[in-house]
Amino acid sequence: MPLLLGSTETLVSAKSSRVAIIGASALPVGKLTSTSAGIADGLEHDFLAEVTARALAEAGISAADVGAAIFTQNPPTTKQLGFATFMMAQLGISCTGLVTEVGQLGLTGGVAFDVAATQVSSGQADFALALGVVRQSSGDPNVALDFGIRAVGDVNFQAPFGIPPIGWYALDCVRYMEDNGVSRAEIAQVAVKSRANAALNPLAQFRNPISLAEVLEQRPIVEPLGLFEVPSRADGAICLVLAREETARELGQASVVVEGRGFFHEGHHQIADHPHDMTAFPSARSATESALAMAGLSLKQIDLFELYAPCTITEILVTEAIGMFPAGEGHRALSEGRTTLKGAQPVNTSGGCLSRGHPPQLTGLYGLYEIREQLLGKAGKRQVKQAQHGLHTCELGNYNATLAHVLGVCQ
Amino acid sequence: MTLPIVTLGLKRPLEIEVTVITQTFWSGLAEGRFLLARCSHCSRLSFPPRRICPDCHQLDFTWIEASGRATFYSLTRIHNSPPRYNLLSPVSVAIIDLEEGIRLLTRLLPTDQAPVVGGPCQLVITQHPDGMHYAARPAESS
Numbered sequence: 001m002p003l004l005l006g007s008t009e010t011l012v013s014a015k016s017s018r019v020a021i022i023g024a025s026a027l028p029v030g031k032l033t034s035t036s037a038g039i040a041d042g043l044e045h046d047f048l049a050e051v052t053a054r055a056l057a058e059a060g061i062s063a064a065d066v067g068a069a070i071f072t073q074n075p076p077t078t079k080q081l082g083f084a085t086f087m088m089a090q091l092g093i094s095c096t097g098l099v100t101e102v103g104q105l106g107l108t109g110g111v112a113f114d115v116a117a118t119q120v121s122s123g124q125a126d127f128a129l130a131l132g133v134v135r136q137s138s139g140d141p142n143v144a145l146d147f148g149i150r151a152v153g154d155v156n157f158q159a160p161f162g163i164p165p166i167g168w169y170a171l172d173c174v175r176y177m178e179d180n181g182v183s184r185a186e187i188a189q190v191a192v193k194s195r196a197n198a199a200l201n202p203l204a205q206f207r208n209p210i211s212l213a214e215v216l217e218q219r220p221i222v223e224p225l226g227l228f229e230v231p232s233r234a235d236g237a238i239c240l241v242l243a244r245e246e247t248a249r250e251l252g253q254a255s256v257v258v259e260g261r262g263f264f265h266e267g268h269h270q271i272a273d274h275p276h277d278m279t280a281f282p283s284a285r286s287a288t289e290s291a292l293a294m295a296g297l298s299l300k301q302i303d304l305f306e307l308y309a310p311c312t313i314t315e316i317l318v319t320e321a322i323g324m325f326p327a328g329e330g331h332r333a334l335s336e337g338r339t340t341l342k343g344a345q346p347v348n349t350s351g352g353c354l355s356r357g358h359p360p361q362l363t364g365l366y367g368l369y370e371i372r373e374q375l376l377g378k379a380g381k382r383q384v385k386q387a388q389h390g391l392h393t394c395e396l397g398n399y400n401a402t403l404a405h406v407l408g409v410c411q
Numbered sequence: 412m413t414l415p416i417v418t419l420g421l422k423r424p425l426e427i428e429v430t431v432i433t434q435t436f437w438s439g440l441a442e443g444r445f446l447l448a449r450c451s452h453c454s455r456l457s458f459p460p461r462r463i464c465p466d467c468h469q470l471d472f473t474w475i476e477a478s479g480r481a482t483f484y485s486l487t488r489i490h491n492s493p494p495r496y497n498l499l500s501p502v503s504v505a506i507i508d509l510e511e512g513i514r515l516l517t518r519l520l521p522t523d524q525a526p527v528v529g530g531p532c533q534l535v536i537t538q539h540p541d542g543m544h545y546a547a548r549p550a551e552s553s
Contacts, residue, residue: 142494145492156427156459174485272514274514278506
């Protein structure tokens with residue numbers, strides 16, 4: 001190791017620690033288990049084993065190469081506990097890096113990816129997996145709802161009032177409508193756009209196009225939001241394979257690299273006890289700015305956006321928060337078509353939480369998967385032309401914390 | 412000044428754990444008083460009561476009594492809560508700003524008057540078979 005590094009060497013050194021996604025596989029979002037004559041076609045570990053084998057095959061590496069496996073935390077409907085260690089036995093993989101489950105609420109998929117990337121960039125593993133499975137649609141819906149209520153509220157002072165995660169976004173929506181003189185219909189256009197994108201995505205949970213009128217006539221779930229303006233219950237299984245950028249090159253794998261990463265927790269849980277603008281999502285702004293700065297890119301250089309947005313209003317608020325549109329004008333950008341597939345700044349080309357589907361612990365991984373598909377030119381009819389850079393966010397609470405990643409094409 | 416007490420026939424949906432930090436607050440409810448914790452060092456008000464002041468990390472608090480006068484910041488009705496939460500159906504909640512400068516989420520009680528974002532509301536205490544809690548309802552404009 002030379003004592004003094006020249007500027008060129010420093011640049012090479014910094015660049016060589018970048019992390020690439022060299023393989024991936026995911027099951028369509030929807031209901032995982034089907035049962036025939038009382039016999040289920042698989043449990044969590046079966047579905048995850050299958051996608052992991054496919055992801056390794058796509059990456060062109062073997063199970064013996066894997067040095068770390070970072071699993072998303074399981075939802076409360078999962079019967080099998082100790083899931084990460086149980087799963088390693090199913091996969092027949094031994095590791096010298098880290099094997100663990102990570103995550104917190106909606107951040108979970110992004111955190112699994114982030115920890116796996118750190119395993120690679122720190123040299124603790126040459127190849128790391130970020131993976132997980134959610135199978136909750138076969139279980140009692142009240143188990144997941146009760147978990148959600150206790151996760152997004154103080155159990156003595158908020159949760160007893162029965163507010164689920166999407167209830168907080170409804171509160172955002174009501175306030176946003178009042179502050180900006182915006183109608184529910186203007187916000188609900190997000191659901192129409194999401195479905196149009198999902199219609200072109202083989203992994204999507206809901207693929208039949210819907211009209212604005214159909215969105216507005218659905219039964220209310222968390223007012224003013226109706227059935228199509230909130231996510232449905234969903235299952236999924238996904239595995240991403242990570243390696244150093246130069247390893248990807250040596251393997252000759254078409255890859256995308258992590259160009260930037262940012263995180264921010266604002267120090268509130270849902271709302272602060274002193275008044276503030278709950279629709280401003282400052283964590284999204286800060287994390288995105290950090291990720292763009294690390295990537296050396298401006299927001300205008302981002303070709304597509306996969307933004308964690310369980311409800312219609314959430315997508316509008318996060319696009320405003322990260323600076324795509326002025327506060328109070330995100331809905332206008334939508335009606336002008338700026339965030340559609342053919343728009344200047346496509347948002348949630350996968351169909352997002354509303355239509356691609358929202359297995360909460362995996363949504364971050366599915367979002368990163370979509371950006372990879374787009375950057376590799378594998379997105380078929382929903383392909384964003386000449387996509388070079390994509391921005392991903394995931395969050396928890398009412399966007400109290402955001403984890404942002406910028407992915408780029410591995411040249 | 413004591414706050415109105417409204418009787419609700421059902422138990423609180425989650426069992427409340429009273430601690431040395433919060434017992435003064437819960438006892439206050441039983442007396443018709445809604446108490447806010449004020450940091451003895453920097454005067455910051457906190458709700459719910461907590462172990463340390465988030466601004467100065469000191470441990471000592473005194474109590475002040477909220478007037479109950481507040482404003483609706485936002486509100487919603489929830490149609491998918493599990494049955495245990497349905498003391499009133501549908502479940503209605505509001506974020507309210509107390510005139511003392513505290514924001515909180517609470518149950519919204521139905522009245523003849525429609526609640527309005529930015530409009531006045533009244534903090535009330537709710538009495539359940541297993542103890543006290545709190546809620547908000549629209550108030551007459553002052």
